[in-house]
Amino acid sequence: MNLSDSIANPSPKLELLQNLIASDNLGSWRTGNITSDQLLLGLPGACVDELDNAVAKTGENELPDISDKTNFKHCHSLVQELVSRLESPALGAVIVDGLPAERYSELDNRKLCGAFSSLVGKLMEQNKQGVTLYDVKNKNPADPSKVRKSITNLAQPFHTDGGWHRKPAKYVGLYCIRNAQNGGGSKITSILTAFETMLKEHPEHVHTLLENHPWDMQGEHAEHETGVLLNPVFEAHEGQFMSRYYDSYIRGGYKLSDKPVPKELDAALLCLADVINGQPNIKFEMSSGQFQYLNNWTVLHAREAFDDTETTPETQTRHVIRVWNH
Numbered sequence: 518m519n520l521s522d523s524i525a526n527p528s529p530k531l532e533l534l535q536n537l538i539a540s541d542n543l544g545s546w547r548t549g550n551i552t553s554d555q556l557l558l559g560l561p562g563a564c565v566d567e568l569d570n571a572v573a574k575t576g577e578n579e580l581p582d583i584s585d586k587t588n589f590k591h592c593h594s595l596v597q598e599l600v601s602r603l604e605s606p607a608l609g610a611v612i613v614d615g616l617p618a619e620r621y622s623e624l625d626n627r628k629l630c631g632a633f634s635s636l637v638g639k640l641m642e643q644n645k646q647g648v649t650l651y652d653v654k655n656k657n658p659a660d661p662s663k664v665r666k667s668i669t670n671l672a673q674p675f676h677t678d679g680g681w682h683r684k685p686a687k688y689v690g691l692y693c694i695r696n697a698q699n700g701g702g703s704k705i706t707s708i709l710t711a712f713e714t715m716l717k718e719h720p721e722h723v724h725t726l727l728e729n730h731p732w733d734m735q736g737e738h739a740e741h742e743t744g745v746l747l748n749p750v751f752e753a754h755e756g757q758f759m760s761r762y763y764d765s766y767i768r769g770g771y772k773l774s775d776k777p778v779p780k781e782l783d784a785a786l787l788c789l790a791d792v793i794n795g796q797p798n799i800k801f802e803m804s805s806g807q808f809q810y811l812n813n814w815t816v817l818h819a820r821e822a823f824d825d826t827e828t829t830p831e832t833q834t835r836h837v838i839r840v841w842n843h
């Protein structure tokens with residue numbers, strides 16, 4: 518498809534995005550010829566040894582420092598491969614497999630997660646408390662509909678993490694200590710192909726998705742702030758395609774602003790949701806010791822509900838540590 522033909526007289530913003538994805542190879546995502554096996558990146562034994570050594574040398578409150586490229590050369594080389602796969606529009610996601618989660622204490626798992634993810638990029642704070650290693654775990658809130666889904670056992674539709682930020686995390690990692698006994702499966706899909714489909718088949722809805730709309734900041738704002746930030750769904754950032762998508766956070770932003778969702782935006786969001794939910798995706802179950810990494814600007818993720826309740830023994834509850842990297 519010649520993207521420049523899809524919309525007559527595109528705005529400069531749109532033209533930039535069209536040019537950015539025109540040369541991208543999205544073949545596998547377009548055809549659905551992509552499976553979770555293609556995402557796997559095995560952790561060599563030499564990396565496990567390096568991480569073991571680093572974890573053993575640190576104290577209770579200390580994160581291992583594995584920035585030394587000589588002593589931790591296998592980890593550095595693996596992370597280089599990981600980032601190159603995250604940057605590939607044809608993939609944008611990796612499952613690092615083989616971290617020794619089961620034989621580590623919870624503290625050592627946190628250290629391992631922190632050390633490994635700090636090689637991928639600078640860790641970003643995920644809430645007002647400045648947490649960088651965020652526990653995704655059902656905390657059995659009294660009213661799950663009123664809190665962030667990351668502390669419930671509810672399903673999550675396709676979304677970008679932290680989409681309210683002016684610059685959402687480039688990469689998102691989920692380190693699986695334990696998956697749930699039932700449920701908690703993962704799904705990912707490409708938002709680049711969704712954008713391409715919108716251009717080709719629903720060009721009338723594209724313009725409003727390039728405009729700023731209020732995003733619900735999920736309470737992660739200072740007291741003097743309004744709790745919303747203005748952001749588009751699609752934009753170019755420093756020559757890269759940067760998307761952010763979470764239907765309910767945009768609608769929630771209008772609600773917090775005491776404004777109705779504009780009709781054209783409502784129609785565009787409904788159409789985009791249909792496109793996203795109807796296109797190829799990859800489903801997989803994370804298992805203990807796997808580290809799922811995504812390019813948060815080009816790949817969306819979703820989660821199935823899971824069964825954990827107050828009565829589920831702690832050792833059987835789903836426990837995933839989430840990291841956001843700049």
Ligand SMILES: [Fe+2]
Nearest residue numbers: 676677678818
């Ligand atoms: Fe998420």
